[in-house]
Amino acid sequence: MLWGESVINVVFDNGFVSAVLYDHVTKRFGRIVAVEDVYLEVPEGRIVALVGPNGAGKTTMLRLAAGILAPDGGRVLVYGYDAMSVKAKRRVGFMTPMDRGVYWRLTAMDNLIFFGVLYGLSLGEARARAKELLEDLGLGGRANDWVATYSTGMMRRLEIARALMHDPDVLLLDEPTSGIDIDAKRSILNFIRGLRGRKTVILASHDPQEIELADAVVYINRRILNESPALKVVKVLVKGSVDGLSGFNVEGVGDDEYVIVTTIDKFNELMSMLAMYDGRVRVVDIDVEVAVAEGNARKMERVLRRREGWL
Numbered sequence: 015m016l017w018g019e020s021v022i023n024v025v026f027d028n029g030f031v032s033a034v035l036y037d038h039v040t041k042r043f044g045r046i047v048a049v050e051d052v053y054l055e056v057p058e059g060r061i062v063a064l065v066g067p068n069g070a071g072k073t074t075m076l077r078l079a080a081g082i083l084a085p086d087g088g089r090v091l092v093y094g095y096d097a098m099s100v101k102a103k104r105r106v107g108f109m110t111p112m113d114r115g116v117y118w119r120l121t122a123m124d125n126l127i128f129f130g131v132l133y134g135l136s137l138g139e140a141r142a143r144a145k146e147l148l149e150d151l152g153l154g155g156r157a158n159d160w161v162a163t164y165s166t167g168m169m170r171r172l173e174i175a176r177a178l179m180h181d182p183d184v185l186l187l188d189e190p191t192s193g194i195d196i197d198a199k200r201s202i203l204n205f206i207r208g209l210r211g212r213k214t215v216i217l218a219s220h221d222p223q224e225i226e227l228a229d230a231v232v233y234i235n236r237r238i239l240n241e242s243p244a245l246k247v248v249k250v251l252v253k254g255s256v257d258g259l260s261g262f263n264v265e266g267v268g269d270d271e272y273v274i275v276t277t278i279d280k281f282n283e284l285m286s287m288l289a290m291y292d293g294r295v296r297v298v299d300i301d302v303e304v305a306v307a308e309g310n311a312r313k314m315e316r317v318l319r320r321r322e323g324w325l
């Protein structure tokens with residue numbers, strides 16, 4: 015069946031339109047099942063974080079919504095249009111750090127104008143849009159420098175600007191602040207925060223500060239294991255048998271038993287461990303708490319809480 019012309023807008027009870035709908039989507043790469051029977055509605059104007067261990071299918075989810083990959087089962091709709099269709103693609107911007115999507119021997123401004131014109135903007139429109147985005151992303155002063163002279167953090171901001179040149183409704187961000195310095199990170203996080211309500215953002219992330227931006231956190235490990243509204247504490251509530259947690263600092267008793275993880279590496283370790291328990295351990299809740307520690311450093315606390323009766 016061809017979905018290109020079919021329009022299905024999912025409107026929630028609360029009036030929200032589903033900007034992106036993963037309707038029982040499966041994606042395989044040969045024998046690898048990257049995404050399996052995923053059903054997810056992303057309401058318009060919300061920021062949703064996809065969280066999960068390496069290889070969990072997060073990037074695949076983004077590429078499906080970008081119309082770069084076709085699902086093997088189910089369908090992906092963007093505002094009711096098949097994600098592979100031109101109508102859908104015009105409404106989506108995709109930023110992935112691995113994507114060398116800008117020309118190093120052009121200035122940032124010329125890059126953005128080039129991509130804007132490709133999307134059908136007039137030269138004047140593209141120039142104005144590029145100027146606005148570069149200013150908003152703190153690159154105004156370097157707009158006419160060659161991209162080859164950009165730092166990683168500047169490059170990342172430019173890639174976000176590129177993804178937004180055609181003013182898409184949906185922005186897909188793959189680990190937008192990984193591997194960049196604190197100032198660039200802060201600038202990108204503030205920019206994403208400013209998109210709330212104006213764009214629908216799906217971000218794949220391992221980073222608590224990115225996750226904290228989200229209105230909803232979706233834990234995925236090939237299948238969606240849990241969806242939870244964003245809260246102040248990352249708590250990964252699990253159901254199942256968790257033997258290997260001896261490497262973690264388990265605190266509390268009974269219903270209040272939990273593990274505090276204070277570094278992102280430890281958090282990832284925990285995620286990987288849970289991935290190995292796939293099928294035997296079900297994650298039933300995730301939540302992030304970001305506490306401001308003394309001095310300027312921000313201290314992250316991720317909590318894995320184990321509840322008696324859920325194990």
Ligand SMILES: Nc1ncnc2c1ncn2[C@@H]1O[C@H](COP(=O)(O)OP(=O)(O)OP(=O)(O)O)[C@@H](O)[C@H]1O
Pocket residue numbers: 043046047048066067068069070071072073074075218
């Ligand atoms: N083009 C491809 N060809 C073959 N296998 C692929 C391809 N893309 C992804 N995979 C596989 O699909 C699975 C999901 O990969 P994906 O990149 O979506 O995970 P991820 O959650 O984004 O991981 P990470 O956190 O490491 O970025 C992995 O097993 C990966 O090896």
